[in-house]
Amino acid sequence: MMAKHKITNSIRKLRFHHDEMTQQQLADKVKVTRQTILAIENGKYSPSLELAFRIAQVFDVQLGEVFTYEPQQK
């Protein structure tokens, strides 16, 4: 059973718009593994608040522009 997350993100789009940053480059900037960035992008992992802020800081945007909380569909 795959973990269900209510949190979606636009990291892939943001990476593209930042000189086509690779997952590895983003991972190095926020000091996590590339697999973690991949898991976040695919909705398989919700980052901690600190990591979420670090990611937002890399793209120089507000947290809400990176992550979105959506109510679960019943």
Next chain:
Amino acid sequence: MLTIQTTEHMSIQEKRGIVSLVSSLLITAIYFLVVLRSYPEGMTTDEELKFWAKTLLILIPVKIVGMIVLHILFSVSSAIATGKEPEGRTDERDKLIELKSTRNSQYVFIAGFLLAMGALALGKSVTTMFVVLISFGILSEILDSASKLYFYRKGI
């Protein structure tokens, strides 16, 4: 051009998990095959306790050394095969997966401990108690590795 890296083959953490599981089972199996070949019959309870205590205490360093050697071999062969050094970084996701996997394995180990004590309370032999304990110890290791693989694959 948008770099899409949505799926990939097994990650290094997953491979490491499988190596850990297989190594652990292999070392334990070989060790007990060797030890039980010299299992003396007709021991008193005290002698049985001593035998199993020694067996388990010696297993610890044997396993540690065996796992280190096999992991080094895996890292070297992985580096040769992929042409790059494995990422040494451990981040929050790795730690969370480690914690949850350990929790899962502890449930099994505790169940095994209770069963072992139950067997003893019901008048079973000391050897039966240790067999139950060791079996559930092995099961808990399997669950630990299986949990890690599941969390890395399916998400946490």
